[in-house]
Amino acid sequence: FILIFQCYTAQEHPSLILTTKGVAEIRANLGRIPLFDETLASTKSQIDAEILNGIEVPIPKDYSGGYTHERHKKNFLMMQKAGLLYQILNEEKYAKYVKEMLFQYEKMYPTLPLHPQTRSYARGKFFWQALNDSNWLVYTAQAYDCIYNYLTVSERKTLESNLFRPLADFISLENPKFYNRIHNHSTWGNVAVGMIGLVMNDKKLVERALYGMKKDGIKEGEKDNDGGLLKKPGQKAGFFANVDEPFSPDGYFTEGPYYQRYAMYPYMVFAEALQNTRPDLKVFEYKNGVLLKSLITLLNLTDTEGKFFPLNDGQKGMSYYSRELVFSVDAAYLFGEKNTGLLSIAEKQSEVTLDNAGFAVAKAIQEGKATSFIKKSVAYSDGIKGDQGGVGILRSKGSTEEITLVMKYAAQGGSHGHYDKLSFSLYEGGNEILQDYGLARFVNIQQKGGGNYLKENKTWAKQTIAHNTIVQNESSNFEADYETGDQFHSDKYLFDANNPNLQIVSAKESNAFPGTEMHRVLALIKEDDFENPFLLDIIKIKSKTSNQYDLPYYYFGQIMSANFKYETPNILSPLGTKNGYEHLWKIGEGSQPEGNAKVSWFNNDRFISLTSAVSKDDQLIFTKIGANDPDFNLRNDPGFMIRKTNAKDTYFVTALEIHGHYNPVTEIGNNTFSNIKKLDIVYQDDQYIGIKIMTVGGDLSIFLFSFQDADKNSTHNVSIDGKIYSWNGAFTLIK
Amino acid sequence: FILIFQCYTAQEHPSLILTTKGVAEIRANLGRIPLFDETLASTKSQIDAEILNGIEVPIPKDYSGGYTHERHKKNFLMMQKAGLLYQILNEEKYAKYVKEMLFQYEKMYPTLPLHPQTRSYARGKFFWQALNDSNWLVYTAQAYDCIYNYLTVSERKTLESNLFRPLADFISLENPKFYNRIHNHSTWGNVAVGMIGLVMNDKKLVERALYGMKKDGIKEGEKDNDGGLLKKPGQKAGFFANVDEPFSPDGYFTEGPYYQRYAMYPYMVFAEALQNTRPDLKVFEYKNGVLLKSLITLLNLTDTEGKFFPLNDGQKGMSYYSRELVFSVDAAYLFGEKNTGLLSIAEKQSEVTLDNAGFAVAKAIQEGKATSFIKKSVAYSDGIKGDQGGVGILRSKGSTEEITLVMKYAAQGGSHGHYDKLSFSLYEGGNEILQDYGLARFVNIQQKGGGNYLKENKTWAKQTIAHNTIVQNESSNFEADYETGDQFHSDKYLFDANNPNLQIVSAKESNAFPGTEMHRVLALIKEDDFENPFLLDIIKIKSKTSNQYDLPYYYFGQIMSANFKYETPNILSPLGTKNGYEHLWKIGEGSQPEGNAKVSWFNNDRFISLTSAVSKDDQLIFTKIGANDPDFNLRNDPGFMIRKTNAKDTYFVTALEIHGHYNPVTEIGNNTFSNIKKLDIVYQDDQYIGIKIMTVGGDLSIFLFSFQDADKNSTHNVSIDGKIYSWNGAFTLIK
Ligand SMILES: [Ca+2]
Ligand SMILES: [Ca+2]
Ligand SMILES: [Ca+2]
Ligand SMILES: [Mg+2]
Ligand SMILES: [Mg+2]
Ligand SMILES: [Mg+2]
Ligand SMILES: [Mg+2]
Incomplete structure (x- = not known):
């Protein structure tokens, strides 16, 4: 053994992320490459202080x-x-x-x-x-x-x-x-x-x-403490x-971006080291170059401020400014196709790694090669073969910031996955409009359970009710059973962002609540008389049994108005007893017999209005997170829920507008009211839905969608009020 | 009448805020004074658009x-x-x-x-x-x-x-x-x-x-609908x-800064017009130049971002960037003593008025005359003669931002006054650490009661329990009766900011709860082993009767830890039935038999720790605002309350530290724990109090205070544990 060891000591050092050739080039350029020099200076001052400290x-x-x-x-x-x-x-x-x-x-x-x-x-x-x-x-x-x-x-x-x-x-x-x-x-x-x-x-x-x-020595069938098979x-x-x-062919990491960020470092550092020492392995070409691809995918899984979407167990605030991403962006530039968009991310990070890759990046930036890293609407597949659903991101230019929608129709996502089939979140720039709760954990904060996962991560954050999606009978997807959930995934129905004014992502889920088929359509629609692209959210449910369906929307801010009567209880009780419901206070309830329930709230100087086509029997429930939370581990964020009881086949149809502004210095509010006068389901059968949207100004548009044929070349016809509507492809918006 | 009118038409025009001389000078300098030119250009484009609009x-x-x-x-x-x-x-x-x-x-x-x-x-x-x-x-x-x-x-x-x-x-x-x-x-x-x-x-x-x-025709004794005498x-x-x-000799406006801001414009514009047309009236010299003085006072009633302290009915977010302050700052520069500190405020405002004053300001800025406007610790008297209590502001340099404390011990403040005797609020820079709730109103937002005062302004925002101060027997000061409150005021006991490391404001209140004397001492103490100046809050209560006393602290953020056991109820009930208590949910309650109750919370990446010397019988109550709020008019902010029951003479002694930081990108928290190990009352009698503070590192300091003699030249002695402590002046901190 010692013999083998010795006969290899002739290998060059360093050879992992710095090479002797790289060191020579760096030393020859010291003082000439600003971003590298700055990182070097700050690292030097940090290490000098540490040396002094002992x-x-x-x-x-x-x-x-x-x-x-x-x-x-x-x-x-x-x-x-x-x-x-x-x-x-x-x-x-x-x-x-x-x-x-x-x-x-x-x-x-x-x-x-x-x-x-x-x-x-x-x-x-x-x-x-x-x-x-x-x-x-x-x-x-x-x-x-x-x-x-x-x-x-x-x-x-x-x-x-x-x-x-x-x-x-x-x-x-x-x-x-x-x-x-x-x-x-x-x-x-x-x-x-x-x-x-x-x-x-x-x-x-x-x-x-x-x-x-x-x-x-792992025994067949042996499980970990989350119930997952070890092997x-x-x-x-x-x-x-x-x-x-864990990577799909698109480079989506099944655990989600927060853990991908954590994993990127070992993947990239080892790949880099292998490329430098074992080029024969062609590690960066492995699985069609999935490692480099995954870094680009990860960068796309961020809001406009570079913060990762908190899918599954993700702590909010983590972003592409993390050290793992500084390393990976630099590595992906040098070892990839010299993507100049990465240089602008490196500029924002305002540091590079002190190695071959960081030097190459800093040098390219100094040479003026940086270009914007443009994030487009995109769908990423999940699953080893890319056939296990995925994540769809719609990005649409808003009046002041981008409106970003993230829909999740992926596989379970491993032990850090959430029971959140067909859920979504919505952003305006870096601000959450409809939130994904994230996790119930305060990483590295010792006061909170030593910084580890809190009990409420399981009882609340992972549960379906913690997400902006359908809950049947106050249960969770797969009854929150990991082994079951791990066997299934949702399926993409369509993703189409070709028309920037009408971008759609749609997916189906058949296993989360056995016997019930759910099909969700999320569209960002840009029309002239709306300040921002508005969201149209359609959920078609078809079940073998009669059930209660809840659709919560978790927002931030304060309710400004509702167009229906509601009661606020004198005593607050939890909304339910299990599956996360025990953590929701019911703070109000009403109903709207007139067809459209509208709620507006105010947050960050912005108004947000939600309009939903409801029946008089639907319960409209206001909630607040925080019940049964003996250690104050949960954030007390509000929610608005539409509840349908004794429903078999049904639809949820909701529009959401981000509008207006209030300036506390001028005390002037503009565009503070919803622009949607009426939202109606004007057609519904097993194949099609037709939604009529009438604005306050009297403009009419009809959104038509085929639930059974996503082919772009198919032609569809429906008759509404005696008029025949025809269109090509799965959907259309007729003005 | 017409005759008189005609014989005065020879007067020059314009003459109010622009004069013919001023116009000539402005015209001669167009294109040469950047800030004036910029304001002119943006105003022109605004008005041109309006003209086009019709x-x-x-x-x-x-x-x-x-x-x-x-x-x-x-x-x-x-x-x-x-x-x-x-x-x-x-x-x-x-x-x-x-x-x-x-x-x-x-x-x-x-x-x-x-x-x-x-x-x-x-x-x-x-x-x-x-x-x-x-x-x-x-x-x-x-x-x-x-x-x-x-x-x-x-x-x-x-x-x-x-x-x-x-x-x-x-x-x-x-x-x-x-x-x-x-x-x-x-x-x-x-x-x-x-x-x-x-x-x-x-x-x-x-x-x-x-x-x-x-x-x-106003009849004697006639009242307005708030119960105030008309005359x-x-x-x-x-x-x-x-x-x-409404102005005290110090220029404090009894209604508070939000209304002073509103009132400044008519005061200043008319004063300016009078000065230009009726210089014989010497309006700017009236009452020792109170109008100019009041503008400086108003600027001092802001946090480090220029936002007014929301005393009384004040809407948060209003600041010296308002148009009234742009006008008044410019006017105060030209018609006052050419205070160059005002120029830096005008620079921040980045606009000037298009008149003589604005031109003078813009010109002086161009000439490089601007200096910082330095806000110091200061006490302002209230009352026409300055003998009706007042407002004390302590400002102390913190590790990253200024720590600012605002104590209110003023008169009622007119119909917009709150029942908030001896209350205070605390800021770190522009962030509220302990908040004054402000008002229950959404100015100009029609959805909320047409933008007018909401019912909850009276039932919650004005009530004593809505403030960081003592409430006796779940009532409000003066039983929230305006006429009664209007007859009284608190009294300043001392204000001393000579030592930047030990700044103190102290005041007494004897009328708010008849038969009960309250004396509060608020100190900002800067010590080497604390990251920031910490707050020491002492309240001495002496009463003829046994009472319940509540001391709430309204914070922002999420509880991280408490050093005592507490129960969170399964069902939430309001804390009380009236005087604002009906708006508080009781979300937790505990007690601490070991002498010190410590609670830490986390907000805006900061940790805040409150340590209070309590007895085992004190109830420690966690609250949330929002009960009995049928229209969701209230913000659901949290509070922590110390309750003493069956107490006659008693003390509340509390320290509050702002410390640490958590970075969600590095996921590293530093200094996340309180530095106070123990806080003890080591001496108490009718004259003196002694507080011992022991840090985690074992440092000891003793704060000694005389409640009955604020004279700087008096000498005091107390004996603690057999040791004699002597000091000069009302207080000392012995290390
Ligand atoms: Ca596991
Ligand atoms: Ca009045
Ligand atoms: Ca410390
Ligand atoms: Mg989740
Ligand atoms: Mg499959
Ligand atoms: Mg108040
Ligand atoms: Mg008096």
Whole structure:
């Protein structure tokens, strides 16, 4: 073994994200490439301060948020940066800092027991989770690569024998349920082992990273604590298997953008390292270049401010300004097709990585090559083969900002998935108009359950009622059973954004509530006499049984008016007892016998009006999140719900306008009223629906839609009030 | 009468806010003074568009927010600007526009009945309130002044006989209860009559404006619909009386900054017009120059973003960017002592008035004379003689923004006053940390009660419980009786901001709850190991009877942690049945037997921790505003309340820290925990209190305060745990 090890030490260092050629080019250009120089200066000042502060390698003790956790996390981030500084600035103090810290870890490791905190299914050594130990090794491998030639052969041997190889084995051999799965945790594990394997030129470790372990002792049918199968029969493991599985051919990551962001770093850093050391693997071409594609997809899964749509378990506020995305954008530029749109994202990030990729980006920016990164309306498929539904995004130019609609009709999304079939959210620029709640967790905030998932994530955030979609009989999709949900997905019916004034996404769901078919159509319609594109939301429900259907809309702001009578209770009770309903206060209820229920609210100086075609029996319910929340873990956001009871086949038809403005300094409000006078279903049968929209100014338009034939070339006819309407393709808007 | 009128027509025009000399200077400098030129260009484009749009003078019909109201309001604003443009640009089209609009009003006026909307005690003709008709005349008088010489003698006579004089008489002679009072409404009426009187050179009208009407038919003891006396015996009326009364010698306007902003315009515009036409009156020197002083005071009653503190009935968001303040800042510069700090406010406003004052300001800015407007910690007296309590503002430099505390210990504040004795609010920069609720009204938003005061303004916003102050037995100060409250005021005990690290405001209140004396001390304390100055809040209560005392703190954000057990009810009930308590949901309750109750919450990426010295019998109550709110008129903001029952003499002692930061992109929180380990009352008797503060790091400090001797030169001694502490002046902080 030692023989093999030694015969590979001739390999060049650094070789992972910096190469000797890259270092030479960077050194030759110091002081000439502003964005690189700025990042270098700020990194230098950060590391210089850390060096001054001294090294701290405490005995592991805390959960995330606690001192030892945060210190060890900081350590690997600092070591990686110090390593880069050593290469770029050629100043010994940086190498020395890394070396000394590594030897403190080396000294501690051999006698270190499992981390004392016991909540994880795969506890680590430095951290409470093996996952975090993997993070540590991914970064530390890079630091080691940078100071490799600074160390003596004997020093390397000490570090490798006492620290790196044992840790790599611990992560993999000793934690098969963590390491040998398809899961973002496993990806980190694989990459940790792979990165250190590359630096050590240890082919066995690299093989284990790429293809997993042959033997893992996982029993068939064994499940994790969320009820998910640890491993499907015949399931491959390792890095490539983890590229295969969670990404669709479009580069959509089934867990959603928040976790894709987290996963991007190990995927990209290892791909980059492999490309530099094992170009024979052609990693960036793997699965039709899905890694590079996925980065572009991820950038498209953001609002106009770069914040990720909080699909599934996603913490709001996370954005393409995160360090993982700084790294991935730079890597995707250098290793992809030199997409100049990425340069403008890098400009906004106002930093680059201190490596070959970051240098290439900064240099291209300095050469004026940056162009806008244009986000278009787009549909992304989900599923390994792209046949498991997906996510559709409509983007339409508004009066002041883009109106963005995100519809989710994807697969379950793994253990972080939500039971949110056919749900959607709506934005005006970076402001949420209709929100996806996100998760019930305060990442790294120790006061809130140590920063971990809160009970309410399961009881509220994952439940169907927490989303802007249909709930049948106060239950959740698949009765919130993960194993069941994991077997199904919704299906895209159509996505058409060819006409910027009439963009549509539509999808169907047949499994979430067995016996019930749901078909939703979401359209952004731009008409001259509307200030902004308005949303038309149509849901067709067909069921074998009579049910109660609830359609909530979660908004922000304060109710300004309603065109119907409602009662507000003197005593507030929860709306229900389970499946998330126990977390909703019912704060008002009314009904509207006259055909259209209209509610307007005010938020961020904006008015929003919702108009829904209702029957007199529909209950119109105002809600507020926060019941049965003993630790105040939930945000107390409001909702408006349309409830139909004893319905078998039915329709929900709703329009939503964003309009007007109020200036608290001039105290002038403009366009503060809805522009929709009437919204009617003028045609309905199993094949078609016709919606008539009449504006306050008296303009009429009729939206016609075919539920059974999405073919662009089909011709359709319906007769409404004795008049025949004909159109081509699944839909039309007749003025 | 006509004779008198004619013999004064030789007077120069314009002469109100533009003078012939001023016009000449402005014309000679066009294109050379950027801020003036910019304002001119944008005003020109606005008026050109209006001219193109055509004149609309509809038959009056609507309340504010409705079409006819907003149109007539726009008309007077446009006429005033068009008049100025005519003078400055010397283009006839502007004069023609004003003339044609005036003749449309002239044609309509003689047969116009009272406005059809009947809610006002003094209905207008063009508007539902005579107040708005007065607004109209104040602005229109200026337009008339500008085109005076463009009109023929006969045209003038027609306008004056059929429109201006009848309207001036209507506002005054026909509406004595509106016109002949001390009230911001009356000021507008006085100034309307005065401005048109000055243009018409009608001495009778000017006299009526300055000194009111001798006969008004108001009966002794007659009250308005808020229960306020219309007129005290011997009360003077008219403009000067309205300068005398609401302003304290410090320039504090008793109704508060929101209404002062509204009132500033008529005060300043008439003062300016008088200074230009009747310099003999020395209006700017009146009452020791209170008008100019009041503008400086008003600017100081803002947060760091220029937003007014929402004392009494104040709508949040109103700021020194309002048109009234643009006008007043410019006027105060020209007619005051050329305060160059005002120039930097004008720069922020980025516009000036198109008159002598605005030109002077823009010119001085161009000459580089602007300096920062520095807001210091300051106490302002209330009351005509300055002996009716006041408002104290503490400003202390924080880690990122200024920490600003506003304590109110003033008189009732007229009909717009709140029952908020000894209340305070706290800001970090422009963010509210502990809020004053403001009003329950959506000014000019028709959906909400036509934009008028909502029922909840009286039932919630004015009540004591809506404020961060003591409530006794679930009642309000003076049982919320205006007449009673109007007779009393709190008293300043001390205000000391000499030491920037230990700033204190303290005041007493003896009448709000008869038989109970309340003495509050609010200190901003800056210590090295605290990220920001922290607040120390001490309330000493001494009563003849046993009572329940509630001290609520209204915050924003989400509870992160509490160091005591609390229960959250399954069903929410209002906290009480009256005096505002009926609007609070009780969302949680607990108690803390260990001496210190600590609650932390998170808002705007900031952590805030409240630590209070409590007894085991104190109830710790979490609330949310919004019960008994059938029209969703209230904001659902949270509160934390400390309740002491069966207490006679007692103390509330609380510290509040603003600390830490959470970045949702890095997901790193820093300094997320309170730095106060323990807060103890270590000494208490009728004269003194001693508070010991121990930090997490073990630092000790003792705050000592004398409740009975605020003299700076007095010496005090107390013995605590056998140790004698001596200090000079009312307070000290011993480390
Ligand atoms: Ca799982
Ligand atoms: Ca009144
Ligand atoms: Ca601290
Ligand atoms: Mg969700
Ligand atoms: Mg399938
Ligand atoms: Mg108030
Ligand atoms: Mg007095």
